[in-house]
Amino acid sequence: MDGSTKYSPESGEDTKHMAEELSRRLASRVQPSAGFAQSLGQEIRQTAQQQIGPSYAVSFTDMVVELRRLVRLLCKTLAPVPPRVEFVRTLGSQLRAQAADLIQARERRWRWLMLGGVVGSVMSVLGVVATVLLRRRLNGGPSSVGDAQRAVPVQDNSAEAA
């Protein structure tokens, strides 16, 4: 903790701002739940037990009372502060619009990816077929069933029999 800073209750008070803030915070005050209050109570006793040793000047009961006051003040001081309604509404609609844009962009990207995949697959199959055909041509081999039949010499079995 920085001990050099001095606290001044009067510093920089803006009455209008204070009044607005006060009404905002009064409107937003949320009562702590029973469970929350109970757990705070238990923790106060645990904290007091930790702190109180045989040589300590403050009694356990006094410590509990002091800590209870402090926790009560913390509950009052750290009240939830709601945002401006206008801010919530504007940000909400901006976020929804941006979410829609992001989802559309993702779907578009996905579609292009799918299209790319299909085109890529077709191209690779065509490439394989083209390579096979080209090799056959270069090797002088038959490039079709007709060519293959023509390439095989027809044997004259009748002359052999005579």
Added chain:
Amino acid sequence: MSQAPSDAELVLRARDDPEVFGQLYELYVNQIYSYVYYRTGNHHDAEDLTARTFYQALRHIAHYQERGLPFSAWLYRIAHNLVANWHRDRSRRQVIALDEIALVSQRPGPETRMESQDDQRLLMHLIRHLSEERQHLLILKFVEQLSNREIADIMGRTEGAIKSLYHRTLLALRDEWVMAKEQESE
């Protein structure tokens, strides 16, 4: 009667449906705003950082993985990191803002209200000078009213460590409080 969908379900659906992301936003915007507000001390920066928290959540929600932690823990972590960067980026920390906040007293009698508001201002001043970790803990505990288990999830610590940190924080605050009150009365 149909049960309200869990956060995990909403997160899954939010990846493909902007409206569901909007629902998640509405569920958590107040909590995140409160948290950021107490960490920054003014509404302007709180709005800016809250918006950035949700934009970041939106960009990364497709990669979010449920690991048994609540969705809010993930949001708080984003907010926490943004606030930490915000503090780092500021060359000069302005401590005034939170100390100037008008504070609420539940009993509206003029004298007690003045006394209580002064006490609350003093307490806020003391909180602002605690370490970041301790401020983080107090905000999650008192503003958000989260359990030690939930705070542990958010801060990435064990429940025992959080309990111990809370006890130490409370005692440190109490000591500072006594000192400040003694200074005031002198």
